[in-house]
Amino acid sequence: MNTNYANKNRLKDLTFWQKIYVPEIIKGLSVTMKNMFKPNFTLQYPEEKFIQPDSYRGRPVLVQEENNIERCVACGLCARVCPALAIEVQANETESEKERYPEKFEINMLRCIFCGFCEEVCPEEAIIMSKDYELVFRVREDAIYSKDKLLVPVKDLQDRINYLREFKG
Amino acid sequence: MPKITIDNKEIDFTQGQTIIQAAEAASIDIPHFCWHSALSVSGNCRVCLVEVEKMPKLVIACSTLATDGMVVSSQSEKTLSARSAVMEFILINHPLDCPICDEAGDCKLQNYTYKHSNGESRFIESKNSKDKRVALGPNVMFDGERCISCSRCIRFCDEIVGEKQLTFVKRGDRVTISTFPGKELDNDYSMNVIDICPVGALTSRDFRFTSRVWEMSSTKSICSGCSKGCNIDVWVRNNQILRLTPRQNDAVNNFWMCDEGRLNTFKHINADTRINGPQVRRDGALSKVTWDEAFSAAASELKAFSKDEIGFVGSPQATNEDNFLFSKFVKSNFGIKNLTFFKHIIPGTADSLLQKEDKSPNSFGAELAGIKPSKDGYDFASLLSAINSHKIKALYILEDSNILEIPEIESYLSKLDLLIVHSVNSSVLTQRANIVFPAASYAEKNGTWINCDGIIQRIRPAVTTQEIDRSLDGFSMSRLDKFGTEYDRWNQTAKVDARPSWKILCGLMTVFGQKQKFSIVEEVFSEMSNTIPSLNGIDYSSIGDLGIKVSLKSPIPATIEGKH
Ligand code: SF4
Numbered sequence: 111m112n113t114n115y116a117n118k119n120r121l122k123d124l125t126f127w128q129k130i131y132v133p134e135i136i137k138g139l140s141v142t143m144k145n146m147f148k149p150n151f152t153l154q155y156p157e158e159k160f161i162q163p164d165s166y167r168g169r170p171v172l173v174q175e176e177n178n179i180e181r182c183v184a185c186g187l188c189a190r191v192c193p194a195l196a197i198e199v200q201a202n203e204t205e206s207e208k209e210r211y212p213e214k215f216e217i218n219m220l221r222c223i224f225c226g227f228c229e230e231v232c233p234e235e236a237i238i239m240s241k242d243y244e245l246v247f248r249v250r251e252d253a254i255y256s257k258d259k260l261l262v263p264v265k266d267l268q269d270r271i272n273y274l275r276e277f278k279g
Numbered sequence: 280m281p282k283i284t285i286d287n288k289e290i291d292f293t294q295g296q297t298i299i300q301a302a303e304a305a306s307i308d309i310p311h312f313c314w315h316s317a318l319s320v321s322g323n324c325r326v327c328l329v330e331v332e333k334m335p336k337l338v339i340a341c342s343t344l345a346t347d348g349m350v351v352s353s354q355s356e357k358t359l360s361a362r363s364a365v366m367e368f369i370l371i372n373h374p375l376d377c378p379i380c381d382e383a384g385d386c387k388l389q390n391y392t393y394k395h396s397n398g399e400s401r402f403i404e405s406k407n408s409k410d411k412r413v414a415l416g417p418n419v420m421f422d423g424e425r426c427i428s429c430s431r432c433i434r435f436c437d438e439i440v441g442e443k444q445l446t447f448v449k450r451g452d453r454v455t456i457s458t459f460p461g462k463e464l465d466n467d468y469s470m471n472v473i474d475i476c477p478v479g480a481l482t483s484r485d486f487r488f489t490s491r492v493w494e495m496s497s498t499k500s501i502c503s504g505c506s507k508g509c510n511i512d513v514w515v516r517n518n519q520i521l522r523l524t525p526r527q528n529d530a531v532n533n534f535w536m537c538d539e540g541r542l543n544t545f546k547h548i549n550a551d552t553r554i555n556g557p558q559v560r561r562d563g564a565l566s567k568v569t570w571d572e573a574f575s576a577a578a579s580e581l582k583a584f585s586k587d588e589i590g591f592v593g594s595p596q597a598t599n600e601d602n603f604l605f606s607k608f609v610k611s612n613f614g615i616k617n618l619t620f621f622k623h624i625i626p627g628t629a630d631s632l633l634q635k636e637d638k639s640p641n642s643f644g645a646e647l648a649g650i651k652p653s654k655d656g657y658d659f660a661s662l663l664s665a666i667n668s669h670k671i672k673a674l675y676i677l678e679d680s681n682i683l684e685i686p687e688i689e690s691y692l693s694k695l696d697l698l699i700v701h702s703v704n705s706s707v708l709t710q711r712a713n714i715v716f717p718a719a720s721y722a723e724k725n726g727t728w729i730n731c732d733g734i735i736q737r738i739r740p741a742v743t744t745q746e747i748d749r750s751l752d753g754f755s756m757s758r759l760d761k762f763g764t765e766y767d768r769w770n771q772t773a774k775v776d777a778r779p780s781w782k783i784l785c786g787l788m789t790v791f792g793q794k795q796k797f798s799i800v801e802e803v804f805s806e807m808s809n810t811i812p813s814l815n816g817i818d819y820s821s822i823g824d825l826g827i828k829v830s831l832k833s834p835i836p837a838t839i840e841g842k843h
């Protein structure tokens with residue numbers, strides 16, 4: 111197979127003006143100078159942090175109700191829909207009215223691709239894409255987030271919940 | 280033959296069949312909740328309404344007799360709108376709490392709601408509330424709100440088991456299921472109501488909340504609880520068996536299985552007492568050795584005894600293939616004088632539905648495969664007394680945990696100079712043994728059993744051991760099995776180092792200088808079907824999922840029975 115991707119109209123050699131070098135340098139520097147006086151977009155992370163819109167999908171977290179109990183009923187739909195097989199749920203019976211609760215709920219953050227499917231499928235509005243994007247771990251085991259890391263008080267997630275209600279029905 | 284037309288398809292039927300039966304026979308599915316082919320017609324759910332030409336109103340297909348020339352439509356506009364109206368009615372008080380309901384994913388109501396309902400309810404009043412989490416009996420839990428009052432569970436107890444234990448109480452939309460005062464739902468078959476309940480109103484107290492149905496793989500197998508050989512599905516997640524459910528086979532168990540078999544025949548497989556790797560007794564204690572060491576130890580120990588001093592006990596719990604190779608091994612090296620097996624009969628435990636007195640799944644097959652002493656040899660009872668009188672000094676036992684049920688078995692075992700066992704779990708037998716071969720359980724191997732009616736049926740592996748692989752060895756696989764990797768946590772469950780008995784025997788025979796050519800169990804079976812006249816012409820594919828009856832060329836003589 112002989113496919114020639116080269117552009118035949120492009121000159122093989124540098125032009126005269128390019129060869130003498132200095133005009134090109136001036137051209138380049140003029141771009142730099144122009145931008146030096148434009149407004150600055152760079153954030154000085156980590157001192158400065160960016161403010162995410164409510165549509166931002168950070169790591170998935172579990173909603174913790176005011177009574178400190180998770181909202182999740184361990185139906186397993188998020189684990190089923192997760193394309194990365196990141197979620198593991200083990201249900202069990204609870205005496206409280208909801209009958210069923212996740213005895214174990216783990217998300218493998220090395221597998222999660224932040225697609226938000228789990229949030230979308232959840233019938234209880236119990237798993238929410240938070241704004242947290244700072245995920246750091248040194249060993250693989252630490253990347254498996256269990257309930258202690260996943261549970262987030264509902265008041266901290268209200269922005270996202272309102273956004274979901276408004277735009278995702 | 281009379282003909283009926285259902286959905287433009289002309290179907291032959293036999294006089295006396297209802298429309299739904301005629302349709303079912305022609306693989307046309309008319310939706311239904313309360314109708315069940317093994318139960319009487321109740322006609323209360325009304326989902327099976329169909330339009331019949333020249334009839335002014337829709338009729339229910341489950342109780343309307345098919346007649347010659349009848350033209351039925353299960354897809355007409357009128358039928359469909361009636362069906363969706365019925366669904367709306369049924370859902371008026373149904374909680375639709377699928378996320379917490381154990382039935383979800385396997386629920387007739389859920390499926391029909393997607394398929395036949397318009398997804399809207401005009402009911403604005405609040406739903407009624409009923410008792411939830413009611414223990415109807417030792418094994419079954421009831422949720423009143425989910426019940427759609429189809430009466431299948433009541434009819435099952437009345438008609439199939441013949442014990443009136445359940446009934447409707449109250450009227451109107453307050454109606455609910457209850458046991459009769461002072462009674463429990465505790466018949467031997469009570470858990471079948473869980474399977475036939477079309478919703479999640481009846482759940483298993485053993486399995487509730489354990490797993491979603493889509494997280495498990497299901498493998499077609501046979502119950503090991505008694506000689507009836509009920510067809511079952513083995514449900515596995517993370518290499519652990521979570522439940523057994525009956526599988527339809529009209530020639531054996533119809534739709535049912537007993538609670539004993541459902542609850543008590545699989546828990547030993549994932550138990551901590553599994554034997555992991557071969558063990559040989561050295562200086563009084565069992566120690567783990569390699570397979571080759573165990574084989575040569577067994578060979579040299581056996582050779583220390585004269586042929587008449589060794590007893591060989593086959594197993595009605597092992598497969599035909601295991602027993603066949605066992606008899607081959609014994610016959611060629613020691614003669615079959617002392618080759619027998621223990622038939623575990625518990626008198627009075629049989630009933631007219633399924634349960635049998637013989638508590639082993641393969642007594643019939645063990646004998647057919649050649650576990651039979653010669654005329655001058657010992658049957659099982661006399662073998663025991665020969666052990667007592669020290670005429671038999673060594674014993675080789677193929678996997679058989681029922682031997683433990685023999686009264687004072689330990690005193691017999693203590694008289695032996697050598698005990699070799701194939702065993703799944705550790706027990707008194709293995710504690711006494713000089714050499715222990717870890718045997719793969721019935722859920723870890725391929726093989727065949729022959730039930731009390733002479734039907735040969737297949738068991739299939741559902742749990743992996745160290746020597747088999749879920750994807751390479753053709754297991755049924757769940758989604759996690761298919762798409763996960765071996766590094767995922769659900770693949771980290773410990774696998775035992777065990778082999779099916781026929782493979783262990785192949786290894787042992789090699790040490791005896793009789794190298795076997797078998798590498799897969801089908802090859803053992805094909806040699807068996809070539810040597811045993813009753814099995815001529817049978818192979819694994821002809822046995823299939825439902826088994827076939829073995830033609831008995833020579834009637835099986837009355838079997839040897841152990842003292843009990
Ligand atoms: S965001 Fe996507 S990948 Fe991550 S846990 Fe949810 S469903 Fe799985």
Ligand code: SF4
Pocket residue numbers: 181182183184185186187188189199228231232233234235236237378
């Ligand atoms: S989908 Fe929602 S309720 Fe169901 S298990 Fe996941 S987080 Fe829990």
Ligand code: SF4
Pocket residue numbers: 373374375376377378380381382383384386387388389425477478479480
């Ligand atoms: S019975 Fe079926 S429809 Fe009703 S809650 Fe359970 S799964 Fe859902």
Ligand code: SF4
Pocket residue numbers: 425426427428429430431432433456475476477478480481
């Ligand atoms: S409990 Fe189940 S089987 Fe029994 S009447 Fe209710 S829905 Fe039908």
